[in-house]
Amino acid sequence: METQRFDVVVAGELNPDLILSGDVWPEFGQVEKLVDEATLHIGSSSAIFACGAAQLGLKVAFIGKVGRDLFGDFMRQSLAGYGIDTRGIIDDEKTPTGISVILSRGNDRAILTYPGTIPRLAYSEINTEILQQARLLHVGSYYIQDDLRPDLPRLFTEAHNWGLSISLDTNYDPTGKWDKVIGEILPKVDLFLPNTVECMGIAGVSSLEQALNQLETKVKYLAVKCGDAGAILCHNGKKYEVKPIQVEVVDTVGAGDSFDAGFIYGYLAGWEPGRMLKLANICGGLSTRQAGGTGAQPSLDEAMQYL
Numbered sequence: 001m002e003t004q005r006f007d008v009v010v011a012g013e014l015n016p017d018l019i020l021s022g023d024v025w026p027e028f029g030q031v032e033k034l035v036d037e038a039t040l041h042i043g044s045s046s047a048i049f050a051c052g053a054a055q056l057g058l059k060v061a062f063i064g065k066v067g068r069d070l071f072g073d074f075m076r077q078s079l080a081g082y083g084i085d086t087r088g089i090i091d092d093e094k095t096p097t098g099i100s101v102i103l104s105r106g107n108d109r110a111i112l113t114y115p116g117t118i119p120r121l122a123y124s125e126i127n128t129e130i131l132q133q134a135r136l137l138h139v140g141s142y143y144i145q146d147d148l149r150p151d152l153p154r155l156f157t158e159a160h161n162w163g164l165s166i167s168l169d170t171n172y173d174p175t176g177k178w179d180k181v182i183g184e185i186l187p188k189v190d191l192f193l194p195n196t197v198e199c200m201g202i203a204g205v206s207s208l209e210q211a212l213n214q215l216e217t218k219v220k221y222l223a224v225k226c227g228d229a230g231a232i233l234c235h236n237g238k239k240y241e242v243k244p245i246q247v248e249v250v251d252t253v254g255a256g257d258s259f260d261a262g263f264i265y266g267y268l269a270g271w272e273p274g275r276m277l278k279l280a281n282i283c284g285g286l287s288t289r290q291a292g293g294t295g296a297q298p299s300l301d302e303a304m305q306y307l
């Protein structure tokens with residue numbers, strides 16, 4: 001009998017990204033300008049990760065919160081379109097769904113974000129029945145999930161007791177404080193997936209080498225994303241490194257989340273560490289081929305051709 005219906009359950013934030021491109025420099029004083037393109041995408045680190053995992057064939061459930069509005073419907077329906085179980089996504093009666101408006105020109109961009117429900121998922125609202133049916137709990141955007149953050153230590157402890165592994169991608173800390181992760185959180189995390197800046201910020205040091213030394217003993221797997229320099233994995237006192245794949249980069253939004261999906265696929269499949277890192281690096285690289293976070297995430301077959 002199958003008791004674990006889901007490979008991965010994500011507890012996270014949900015918002016769309018509206019990407020405008022062309023001459024997007026705004027002009028105040030009632031000026032109306034025309035831009036080349038406007039497209040609505042699945043945004044938010046947690047949702048982009050969930051789609052990447054589903055795209056690789058993992059069974060995914062999402063626990064989150066949206067407003068009662070079109071953006072909330074868009075997110076719920078988009079995830080469902082990937083076969084993701086959305087029963088754990090609840091409505092906030094008062095707060096509208098958050099959104100990011102991304103003004104994109106060439107390789108630079110400006111982002112305006114309305115947080116809305118993004119920080120509003122609370123521990124008490126987590127559907128534990130769904131959680132108990134999964135093999136792994138993933139949390140992204142630690143620093144912007146304000147209502148959930150204080151309760152993550154106990155959520156992680158509970159999930160561990162139910163037999164789940166825990167993966168964490170903190171993403172960036174907008175306050176620059178990089179609080180609480182080392183002492184409170186990392187001892188409860190199995191797979192820690194920061195990028196280089198986040199890794200050094202959390203360790204409180206200015207070199208990556210020092211940060212790796214400090215954090216590698218605290219988690220089973222420390223996989224660090226190094227953008228167009230590839231990625232590094234520390235596991236069991238060994239260090240693995242991988243160079244980026246050759247790809248025509250359109251936009252790197254969500255590369256980190258797609259990397260996480262590949263890494264977790266390999267972990268759940270019981271792969272050896274070097275192979276987990278390679279698949280993650282491929283998934284991150286391939287995701288950059290299109291604008292937005294999810295459009296170019298690979299299927300498992302596609303990713304395996306690069307392995």
Ligand SMILES: Nc1ncnc2c1ncn2[C@@H]1O[C@H](COP(=O)(O)OP(=O)(O)OP(=O)(O)O)[C@@H](O)[C@H]1O
Pocket residue numbers: 171194195224225226227228230231244245246247249252253254255256257258259280281282283284285286288
């Ligand atoms: N230009 C690139 N070419 C090839 N692979 C890339 C490139 N940029 C990123 N990648 C792959 O994607 C992974 C994740 O990218 P990155 O380091 O930008 O993550 P991140 O900063 O967490 O991104 P985000 O949080 O915006 O999704 C890298 O470790 C690498 O494997």
Ligand SMILES: [Mg+2]
Pocket residue numbers: 169171172195256257
């Ligand atoms: Mg990231």
